[in-house]
Amino acid sequence: MTDAILSQTIIDRFNAALDAAREAGEPEPTAMVLATSDCQGRVTTRTVLLKGLDRHGFVFFTNTGSRKGRQIDECPRAAATFLWKSTYCQVQLVGAVRPVTAEEADAYFATRDRGSQIGAWASLQSRTLDSRDTLEARVAEFEERYSGKDVPRPPHWSGYRLQPDSVEFWHGREFRLHDRTEYRWTDGNWAQRKLYP
């Protein structure tokens, strides 16, 4: 199958739904629940924030040694769901996951506040933490290491791009007769169909 390239229609529709959620006061409108799995099909989910969207997909950043990072290495596919309660809308994505380039990760890391940059060094995300004190000691250690200097991006911190081959827009309607439109990448084109609610 050729790589799915998002159509402008899908991007515009997604951005319109995201803007509507923002305007309606949705807390964390860029939050999506991301499902990944290992090659045995053991599925896990967690929330991550959308940090970019272009024709190649939906970008998020994380610790690549985390549980999700290890699962993506093993099985580079994922699903994600945005739920916007304020506008009664949902968007679901399913597709391939690819690492972003080092340049993209560097560029985004540079925009983070210093505390989050230090946090990215201090956190061994998803590993066992014996106590909060250990975490705080690690934060202090990296603050000292980078005192008076720019904080570089840690090698274990980067981003991924979920490149969906299926995108579904769901809009809640009266009497549970909701609108569902699915776009599916088929033979190099996006096929669109309505689904029963």
Ligand SMILES: Cc1cc2nc3c(=O)[nH]c(=O)nc-3n(C[C@H](O)[C@H](O)[C@H](O)COP(=O)(O)O)c2cc1C
């Ligand atoms: C609103 C919200 C936003 C989050 N955003 C991110 C994010 O962008 N990246 C990230 O690695 N973790 C984020 N987290 C934490 C993850 O949900 C999760 O705890 C962490 O990534 C470890 O997941 P894992 O052990 O499955 O890899 C967020 C959590 C919440 C509640």
